[in-house]
Amino acid sequence: MKIFQKTAQIIKPVFSKFSGNRYYSATAQALDPFQESELNQKLILVNEQDEIVGCDSKRKCHRVKNGQIPLHRAFSVFIFNSKNEILLQQRASCKVTYPDHVTNACCSHPLYDIHVYRDNLQTSKLAVQRRLMFELGIPMPEANPGEFQFVTKIHYFSKGDGTWGEHEVDYIFVLHKDLTIVPNPIEVKQVWSFPRKEFVDFIKNCEYPLTPWFDQIMKNGWLFKIWDNLADIKSIRDDKIHKYIC
Numbered sequence: 001m002k003i004f005q006k007t008a009q010i011i012k013p014v015f016s017k018f019s020g021n022r023y024y025s026a027t028a029q030a031l032d033p034f035q036e037s038e039l040n041q042k043l044i045l046v047n048e049q050d051e052i053v054g055c056d057s058k059r060k061c062h063r064v065k066n067g068q069i070p071l072h073r074a075f076s077v078f079i080f081n082s083k084n085e086i087l088l089q090q091r092a093s094c095k096v097t098y099p100d101h102v103t104n105a106c107c108s109h110p111l112y113d114i115h116v117y118r119d120n121l122q123t124s125k126l127a128v129q130r131r132l133m134f135e136l137g138i139p140m141p142e143a144n145p146g147e148f149q150f151v152t153k154i155h156y157f158s159k160g161d162g163t164w165g166e167h168e169v170d171y172i173f174v175l176h177k178d179l180t181i182v183p184n185p186i187e188v189k190q191v192w193s194f195p196r197k198e199f200v201d202f203i204k205n206c207e208y209p210l211t212p213w214f215d216q217i218m219k220n221g222w223l224f225k226i227w228d229n230l231a232d233i234k235s236i237r238d239d240k241i242h243k244y245i246c
Contacts, residue, residue, distance in 0.1 A: 035096050035186070042112040044073040048155065050120070050169045050241060055112035062097050062164050069157065069167035072109065075124045076213055077132070077148065077173040078223070079105035080230055086199055087181070089136070090189040090208060097164045100189065103211040105175075106131050121150055124171045132175075136191070137182030149174045149233040151226060156244040158212035169241060170213055174226055174233050196227060216244045 039059035047053050050073070061072045079087040087105045091098055110127035125145035132138040151172040159165045183191050194202055203210075203218070210218075217223050220242065229236050 035094055039096065041109075043109050044112045045070055046073050046169050047071065048169075048241070048243075050153065058109070062160075062166065064159050064162055064165045067159070069159075069165050071155075071167050071169065073120075073124070073171070074107065074109045074166075074168040074213075075128055075171040075173060076107045076217065077105050077128050077175060078226060079175045079179065080227075081176075081178050081193060083195065084227070084230055085193045085195050086227070088192045088194065088199075088202075089183070090191075091211070092185065092187050092189050094186065097160065097166070098209075098211050100208055101211045102206060102208045103214040104217070106135050107170075107211065107213060108135075121171070125173070128173055135184055135187040136179075137184060138179050142177075142179050143175065147175060147177065149176070150237060151233060152222065152236075152238050153241045154213070154216060154220075154222075154244055155241050156213055156216050160212070166212060168213070172217065172222065174230070176230050176233075220244060 039057060039062075041058045042055045043058055043061045044052055045054040045056055045061075048071070052073075056070055056072070061070050063069070081087070088102055089105060091101050091103060093099050106128065108127065108131040110123050114126075122145070125148045128148055129140055129143045129145050132143045133140055151174060154170045154172065155168070156170065157165075157167045181191060183189075192202070225236050226233070
C-alpha cells in the first residue's frame, strides 16, 4: 500500500523545500448548507470531571455568550504513517468554526443521540471512525476502533473569534498506519504528510492559523511526546484531565 494512499488530485507543495505530500480536495462552495445543518447535532455536555450532565446543540456548544461556552466532550486524532510522518489537514473555508485553520488529522465530537455505550472510550472511538470516513474518506475497515490508541484528555477553552469558540474535554487518540485518504471538500481544504523535521519547519513558517486545541497539544508537549513514543503509546498514557486556557 502506498503511504497515505490517495485518489484525490496531487498538487505540487506550496513550500517546495518540503518532501511531505500535499493533497487538495475538490473545490468547495464558500458556504455549504450542510455545515449549517450540522449545528443541530446534539453534543454531550460534561462537567470538569468529564461526567455527562446533559446535551445541547452543536450551535449552542460553540457560541460564545457572555464570555462563556458550554463544556462538552470532543476528540482529536493524530495519524502517523509507517514512515512516522504526521498527517495534517486544513479545515475548509466553509467551516463555521475555525475555517482555513491547520490542525491534526481529525477533530470532532461523539454525538449524544448515539451515545449507547457506558464505556466513554469506546463511544469516542466509534465517533473517530465515523468522522475519519466523513472528513478524510478513510474506509471504515481501515479505521478499526481497536487500533485507536488513547493517550490522555485535555480540557481547554478558547473564545475563538468572539462569536464561535471552543470549550471541550478532548480525548486524544493516535492511529499509526498507512491509510487511504480522499478528503471531503465540505470539511477539508487540503491535507499534508510530513516527517518530523519538515513538520517543525512547516509550523514555524505556516501561513495559516492553527486551531486552538492543536496549538495547545503542541505547546504543552503532547505532540512530540507522542511522536517519540509511537512504538509504545501505552507508556505515555494517563487518565488525567489536563486543563489549558488558550
